[in-house]
Amino acid sequence: MIESTPAPDPATGSPVRLQTVAAAGQPEVTPALHELYRGFEQELLVPLWTEIGDLMPAHPRSHAAPHLWRWQKLRELASRAGELVPVGRGGERRAIALANPALGGRPFATPTLWAAVQYLMPGEDAPEHRHTQHAFRFVVEGEGVWTVVGRDPVAMRRGDFLPQAGWNWHAHHNATSEPMAWIDGLDIPFQYAGETQFFEFGRDGISEAERATPDRSRAERLWGHPGLRPVGAPRPGPGSPLLAYRWEHTDRALADQLALEAEGFGGTVEPGHAAVRFTDPATAGDVLPTLRAEMHRIARGAETAPVRETGSSVYQVFDGSGTVTVGERTWTVARGDLFTVPSWQPLSVRSEAGGTDSDSGALDLFRFSDAPIFEALHLQRTHVEGTIR
Template identity: 35%
Template sequence: MSTPTSDAARMAEFYGQLDLQGMAPLWESLHTLVPKSPTTPVQVAHWDYDNVVRPRLMEAGRLITAKQAERRVLILENPGLRGKASITHSLYAGLQLILPGEVAPAHRHTQCALRFIVEGNGAYTAVAGERTTMHPGDFVLTPNWTWHDHGNDSKEPMVWLDGLDIPLVQFLDAGFAETGDTDSQSLSRPEGDASARYAGNLLPIDWKPDTKNSPVLNYPYVRTRESLETVSRNGEVDAFHGHKLRYVNPATGGSPMPTIGTFIQMLPAGFQSRWYRSTDSTVYSVVEGTGESTIGGRKITWKPRDIFVAPSWAWQEHCSEGGAILFSFSDRPVQQALGLWREERSVD
């Protein structure tokens, strides 16, 4: 008859043999591989732009040029993912600085990128042969594998939030990149061409999309805010989101990028949302106003240009005494395409 000691010794020997042969017992890890509900190392996090981030950005501007760095960016690393250059498991976020007179050289990569303008007026980004001038609150698209460069012809620093699907592409081992032969790409279309063709509820009659990305280059904040104002005057407030809109690809009605969903929401003055959670970890950038968010039990007090993140399946609520506008992005399109996305709304 075997004893507990001998059984344990045989099991330990068996596990050791499995390890040497590149195998492992599922029964030891099934509960973590197939959890009853989402578990994540991603933590609630908040970055104070004016008092913490901006001073470091300007210091970086004194230490290294945009050309030397190729992209002068401070990565926003989630405290639960330190060393991985990630703000969530699937998304990267960073704040990029272009000083007056600088150019960030042309390059392209397989990662999709968004630019949400945080500070400054009059700098530009050029994408696939067309420039667009950037202003605070603008949402600018850089589809994957398109040449893009940035420049600042204004007299003030320009800062924007970069959001990319770098961790997702890295997980799939599908990353490619190229550097351009010149700092600035050749322009083949006048500024505003993409908006004229695709952003006015019209499409060229024989045009067919050849990618899953939106053909619109810039979603200007002046139009976005007008939409929010009109909706807020004519529609009821959603108890969980305030007035929330999603940016769309006009050719498909889907997300502007296949891997990143983008949203804008207005919290009316005195608004207190009800509890809500979803499986897409979400990055928020404060456009206007002040307020508080309680996420996963942690309370965050935010103001314009701050950035914060809500992990997957963490209960969250938002409130603003004077009213606020929040931009956000997440990996929702990927989860929806795979049939994984879920949401839950409180019933009390």
């Protein structure tokens, strides 16, 4: 998926290239072995004994690399793109994807995850379309844009998480006099690798009714009541029918966890580390079939234990500051910065947030990952301080 296809050998016309190697565990190098390998190449065959170290390693070895993108620079470039790049048909969306430096220039944050900054100028509309890729929007700053999903206008504000299952019609409109940026997350690389993707254009414009700016969408009015499922609502399709998870609820849940910990009760992941997962109100499962989304709050001075997980993640700093270590890379981070955690690379975070750089006084991190895929395949594994579960 992430490597170019080797050019065919001029002598054999085959893209398969095999080398006879004198090494432990390999057959003796002889003219007969060399001839056997040329026969394999001609018939497009690859013997496992030459590839097992790469195909079946002792632990995951991700093609992706840990990497950090600074929000200040991303925001500046998105703003310049807003002045130069139209948002209508053709370009379709003014979305600027993160390209992991180890993935050969592909617009992929990890081998399975897409993350992009999307930018909408005042009064602009992003035209309607749909695709099989599952998606969400997360807002780290600003407000004034409404995403219109299935003709239901949904407000986008700082801290809001807005999931959208695949094959739903959607458009966006900016109802204000200010531009707005947010991040998009999709499973584009996963569907690209599986060759399962479909895309379809919708209407070029949205109706006046869809240009409304309601405080709550129809989806929120029906599904946005804690612990209550509407009896008369039709059985939803894949993905959450709730189209917006508001920051005020997320913030309260995280604050309550840390408050309960201070009172001597349980509920946090580890000391000083609160976390919540966004879930489907109809099933209590993940909001999207292929993507998991969470918010983490790490109290000032707290440090998380190093964790390795199969599958990959992308994090965005929502608020606060701190130090992040992924594998052998360590960065200081601040509001808006994004970073990747490849499969089986250890992650640890130390919060250095305070009242001057965080509304909560803590380091708040938004995270999305491909965990639902690997859990469904029974390939999920987590390693925390010497314990595998």
